[in-house]
Amino acid sequence: MQTDSLIHNSSLQVASDLDAMATVVEWFDQFNCTPLPYQLWIEGQTGLIEGFTNVIRHAHKHLNSQTPVELAVQMTSEYLQIRIWDRGDIFNLEAALEKLSQKTSDRTFNPLDHEAHWGCIFFLKLRRDYAWTVSYTRELEDRNCLLLEKKLVSTSEL
Template structure:
């Protein structure tokens, strides 16, 4: 019999309206994951990614939807991974193409991120992926939902 190595340490979900005023609720809820199983730097990266992902869901994915449209969030910590999922009900968006585009642009030494304010989220997610080892994906799921998946291995 093999030992299960992905034993769940912590899992929680949250549903909030598609409203930036809900940010305080989201940030307060996320505090529960500031625990000794996560290095503090990883928790800060995750919190920043959560804030960016939630903001993108509200400002972009749900911009033409009713403000009561729900944003679903789930965070899971097991012995190997820290994972954040943010679901929206917006149109399909090709995050991979956007990240590839910004990967090329940011490699130009004349690139100025201040000229790309509307795309800071993509630039940040690209940095998380390249510089900090996060898995970043955005996929269309059943029920016309999209999931922004943010995942990082925990090294003890």
Template sequence: MPGSQKFRLQVRSDLRALDQVLSWFDQFDESPIPNTTWMECKTALAEGMTNAIRHAHKDRSSDSPVEIELTLFPELLEIRIWDCGPGFDIDGWLADEQPPLDNEDLEHGRGLLMMQKLVDRLSYDRTADRRNCLLMVKHFPPQ
């Protein structure tokens, strides 16, 4: 798409890689993007990355790759996170309005709800190469 810039990073499935991912993301913090928008996206990225490692890759080697892609447009940004896990129905989970059953369930899924509130579009789909792609889209006003 005209006016877009795309950047990619691949890291190991290890929570210690989160600092590397966030530092990588920060290098693209550009003045046309409002600071609040940037921080919301950075928070959503951290949560998405953590979920990929803790949940999608919980039974996989730490050598399993997690790939992150950032696409910057003049009025929006897209973050994609690919994992190699079994996948799940994010739309069904987010639509389920069942109350948590116990304290453990209170912790489970709060990150998804937070990501949903921080971004304008959230999806998680299986790709043709048998990976999963978490897509987060955030719009911001033109500067």
């Protein structure tokens, strides 16, 4: 992403505690502004909440509650990017999404029967139905990064 078109950039670090959710949501409120359409902001906020919750409930469940969760959001004239870093074990999100994609294509699939996978179901929906890029990669320093990225539609593309 080019930084010359950077509109808004912010980062936050919180403890691995679901009680920090209010802080995370309040922090993300700063992105509810022009030129970001409200629908896209809601999609991003929901992805942020789901990603943060997954860190606490899965990636950091065996770690100290003071283990940091790092968050960053960048908005340019072209993209909204949300990054969430955790220090848990690596997780193959692509394999999980592929498996769920096959299951969800079955007409008898009921997401209510798959509570443990709601996060992946949501990320799959963001990717498939709302054109978000969703990836989870291992980085240096034994950190993982969940990247949620959405291309912003300019008025010239409408």
